[in-house]
Amino acid sequence: MSLNCDIVKDLVALYHDGVASEASEAEIKAHLKECESCREYYKQYALTTPASLNLNLSGPGNYGELAKHMRIRRLWMLVSALAYVSASICALIMLLMRMKRK
Ligand SMILES: [Zn+2]
Incomplete structure (x- = not known):
């Protein structure tokens, strides 16, 4: 895992809205694949922000x-x-x- 979990959790919002840079998007994707707790966090984030899901993804x-x-x-x-x-x-x-x- 190259990224720290706290950093990933900060960037999840950007990643989710599709506005993260390609480099950080790739890093976050890789981290989410490996890290159970961040994956769970991302799932929760996606569930609690359906509006941005509709508008941005x-x-x-x-x-x-x-x-x-x-x-x-x-x-x-x-x-x-x-x-x-x-x-x-x-x-x-x-x-x-x-x-x-x-
Ligand atoms: Zn993590």
């Missing part, structure tokens, strides 16, 4: 995935807003009809 594929996700969420918000509005309109109409009948 990334081909256009992952970015498209994120955009799709956001579009679906926006669609859901629109749908639930429409459902709310039409439900209140229905309630209003039923109320008016009942009032007319009397």
Whole structure:
């Protein structure tokens, strides 16, 4: 192992985001292969930062995935807003009809 574990743990964030230099990336990769505790640390880091995983480790594929996700969420918000509005309109109409009948 050429790198110290503390240094690897510092650099894991850069490595994970894909912004480490090629040299340190190679060193970290080699270290993670050999060092159980750093591998575990890296796994935990990757799990706790899904956002940067989506944005950075990334081909256009992952970015498209994120955009799709956001579009679906926006669609859901629109749908639930429409459902709310039409439900209140229905309630209003039923109320008016009942009032007319009397
Ligand atoms: Zn280590």
